[in-house]
Amino acid sequence: MTALGELTRPWQAMSYGFLDPSAKRELRRAMLKAVAVPGCQIPYASREVPMARGWGTGGLQVTLTLVNPGSVVKVIDQGADDSVNAVSIRQFVEKVTGARGTWDTQEATILQSRHRIPEERLREDQILVLQVPNPEPLRPVQPNMSVARQMHADADYGRLWLVLYEQIVRSGRIMQGASYPAMVNDRHVMTPSPIPRWDLPKLNMARHLTLLSAGREKRIFAVPPFTRVEPLAFADIPFRVEDHASLVCHRSGVTGFFMNEIPQAGGDSRHELSDSHFGIKAIRRAEGEAVEIGATWYRNGAMS
Amino acid sequence: MAYVATRGGERAIAQAERLYREDLGPVDRDRVTAIARSLPWLVDRVMGEASLYEPELAALALAQTGGDLYEAVLLLRAWRTTQPRLAIAQPVTQDRLFTLRRISAAFKDIPGGQILGPTLDYSHRILATGVLEDQPLTPAPVQKADHPAPPHHPSLAAWQKAQGLVADPPREEVAPDAIPDLTREPLLFPAPRAHRLQSLARADSGGVLALGYSAMRGYGNAHPTVNELRLAEAELRVRHPRGTVFSAGRVKISQAEVAAKNGGTRIRLGFAATLGWNEVKVISAATLDLNAAGAAKGAPTEEEFFLYHTEPVEASGFCIHFKLPHYVTFQSSLDAMRDAKAGGAATTETGPPAGCSDRSGDSAGASAAAALPDPVEPIRETTE
Numbered sequence: 001m002t003a004l005g006e007l008t009r010p011w012q013a014m015s016y017g018f019l020d021p022s023a024k025r026e027l028r029r030a031m032l033k034a035v036a037v038p039g040c041q042i043p044y045a046s047r048e049v050p051m052a053r054g055w056g057t058g059g060l061q062v063t064l065t066l067v068n069p070g071s072v073v074k075v076i077d078q079g080a081d082d083s084v085n086a087v088s089i090r091q092f093v094e095k096v097t098g099a100r101g102t103w104d105t106q107e108a109t110i111l112q113s114r115h116r117i118p119e120e121r122l123r124e125d126q127i128l129v130l131q132v133p134n135p136e137p138l139r140p141v142q143p144n145m146s147v148a149r150q151m152h153a154d155a156d157y158g159r160l161w162l163v164l165y166e167q168i169v170r171s172g173r174i175m176q177g178a179s180y181p182a183m184v185n186d187r188h189v190m191t192p193s194p195i196p197r198w199d200l201p202k203l204n205m206a207r208h209l210t211l212l213s214a215g216r217e218k219r220i221f222a223v224p225p226f227t228r229v230e231p232l233a234f235a236d237i238p239f240r241v242e243d244h245a246s247l248v249c250h251r252s253g254v255t256g257f258f259m260n261e262i263p264q265a266g267g268d269s270r271h272e273l274s275d276s277h278f279g280i281k282a283i284r285r286a287e288g289e290a291v292e293i294g295a296t297w298y299r300n301g302a303m304s
Numbered sequence: 305m306a307y308v309a310t311r312g313g314e315r316a317i318a319q320a321e322r323l324y325r326e327d328l329g330p331v332d333r334d335r336v337t338a339i340a341r342s343l344p345w346l347v348d349r350v351m352g353e354a355s356l357y358e359p360e361l362a363a364l365a366l367a368q369t370g371g372d373l374y375e376a377v378l379l380l381r382a383w384r385t386t387q388p389r390l391a392i393a394q395p396v397t398q399d400r401l402f403t404l405r406r407i408s409a410a411f412k413d414i415p416g417g418q419i420l421g422p423t424l425d426y427s428h429r430i431l432a433t434g435v436l437e438d439q440p441l442t443p444a445p446v447q448k449a450d451h452p453a454p455p456h457h458p459s460l461a462a463w464q465k466a467q468g469l470v471a472d473p474p475r476e477e478v479a480p481d482a483i484p485d486l487t488r489e490p491l492l493f494p495a496p497r498a499h500r501l502q503s504l505a506r507a508d509s510g511g512v513l514a515l516g517y518s519a520m521r522g523y524g525n526a527h528p529t530v531n532e533l534r535l536a537e538a539e540l541r542v543r544h545p546r547g548t549v550f551s552a553g554r555v556k557i558s559q560a561e562v563a564a565k566n567g568g569t570r571i572r573l574g575f576a577a578t579l580g581w582n583e584v585k586v587i588s589a590a591t592l593d594l595n596a597a598g599a600a601k602g603a604p605t606e607e608e609f610f611l612y613h614t615e616p617v618e619a620s621g622f623c624i625h626f627k628l629p630h631y632v633t634f635q636s637s638l639d640a641m642r643d644a645k646a647g648g649a650a651t652t653e654t655g656p657p658a659g660c661s662d663r664s665g666d667s668a669g670a671s672a673a674a675a676l677p678d679p680v681e682p683i684r685e686t687t688e
């Protein structure tokens with residue numbers, strides 16, 4: 001007779017990558033569906049992970065499913081690798097998968113990010129995982145998810161255009177800040193997660209795969225490589241990124257990229273590069289080190 | 305390397321956690337045992353919200369978090385989700401419960417009798433300050449009834465069904481593996497009934513009370529009458545791979561059935577059950593279940609509304625996530641605000657108009673702001 005011990009593997013405190021195989025299998029299926037229908041929100045069970053909901057649990061589940069011991073993982077929050085929650089997530093991924101952490105965009109195979117896309121161009125062999133607080137671009141016009149789902153099915157986006165039009169009428173311009181809604185592959189409007197408008201053009205016809213995962217809201221969607229991502233805008237009032245092109249980073253002297261504004265006691269502001277490791281590399285190069293900086297999406301402050 | 309030196313995320317988070325743990329002091333088995341013994345109702349509440357029946361682990365989670373309930377529930381949920389499913393227990397019907405407390409507000413007496421069981425319902429809520437002056441609160445011994453109450457009781461709804469007062473749909477046979485499982489499938493709407501009841505079973509007690517209470521006060525369409533409330537122990541009957549059915553132990557459960565009287569010729573029932581004993585939660589949850597049918601979109605009694613907003617791990621996590629830095633999104637909005645203030649750009653130009661990057665709020669900016677007063681209603685953005 002078979003002993004019970006022969007039917008099971010030796011006991012381990014945790015599965016590889018924390019999630020058990022059934023959770024990973026479900027997530028892989030959802031990811032494949034998301035890639036097959038770009039921009040369409042695919043529901044998934046979204047397991048609890050040892051972090052609070054809203055703190056990157058959706059991105060984390062995707063990263064934990066994609067990762068293997070050979071992966072190199074970069075995690076950023078607001079563009080910074082050493083932001084406290086980015087540190088916490090990267091340490092967790094390293095601990096439960098044996099993958100190596102990095103700050104270098106060029107070196108990473110998986111990049112998990114909250115609110116930014118790095119300034120250096122991503123390649124075909126890299127995957128960008130964006131943490132998504134709210135996957136539903138229709139939420140402000142339709143908070144009910146069942147109804148919003150129907151509106152996506154009907155490609156019924158008139159009320160989103162109306163919101164943008166309303167902003168122009170009331171404020172003289174489109175007031176949408178981050179999370180700017182975009183049409184993906186001419187079919188589904190998605191929120192690109194709260195990345196600044198500056199980063200949205202980086203998703204259009206990109207070489208890399210972007211997976212956007214909302215753990216709390218249990219939805220995943222994707223922008224596959226070479227997919228059209230077009231911000232909603234009007235023919236006579238085009239989409240505009242933040243006016244950061246002429247700002248100068250006071251640490252690195254670099255100009256032409258998205259900046260953090262640091263208010264100063266005297267009443268004015270200084271600026272620093274939001275992509276923190278890009279800034280570090282620029283400083284190192286200026287100090288004479290041989291640092292490789294990848295090609296950037298923006299050149300001289302304009303999308304290239 | 306000044307850029308790096310001014311940042312110290314890795315060290316900061318390590319020390320912040322140490323500071324928290326230092327205040328709690330060492331957590332050992334004695335502390336866990338003391339919590340399990342002295343706070344059974346709290347342990348029950350945590351087990352219900354964690355949807356994990358394990359009093360010792362629940363006590364450990366409470367000890368490890370110092371009693372922060374949302375943290376304790378998250379610890380248990382994150383542990384539970386990685387555990388293998390060894391077996392699916394057989395269904396438990398009401399008349400097979402080992403019932404310790406069972407009351408109905410709908411009738412003076414019911415078949416099987418009203419069993420008060422353990423409750424503080426009729427106690428006078430006087431704080432026993434004497435305990436602090438070395439006069440311990442020693443419980444008076446319970447005087448046993450002449451005849452012990454029977455362990456099993458019929459369901460009141462069974463009597464009501466026989467009377468034709470409650471609809472009696474035929475029992476649906478569902479294979480164990482085919483039972484919808486909220487913890488392994490996304491919640492979609494309209495939700496299968498199993499998902500709704502599972503979600504309520506693991507809902508936040510306070511959240512369910514808030515929304516249930518709103519329905520009770522009048523934001524619902526039905527006023528609940530407690531048809532039957534039970535505190536019981538359910539036997540977990542599991543099929544061994546060899547085929548024998550055996551008891552794997554008992555779990556404490558609470559369940560409530562509330563009735564609406566305004567349902568026409570029949571009584572409509574709302575139902576909820578949870579692991580552990582938590583009467584407020586099951587009465588509130590059953591009230592929401594009762595009110596869900598036909599509720600307007602966006603009403604607190606609408607299924608989507610109450611299931612989403614009473615999920616303790618999601619709600620608490622999202623609430624505390626606002627502590628995370630949001631300066632990129634803030635910067636993005638500031639850019640649009642300053643530009644609008646500086647005169648707007650509702651033009652066909654692709655480049656920014658002159659002066660839009662001016663941060664000083666000069667007179668040109670001020671006059672433009674006067675021309676376009678701040679709207680009374682906030683401007684809608686599409687997400688975030």
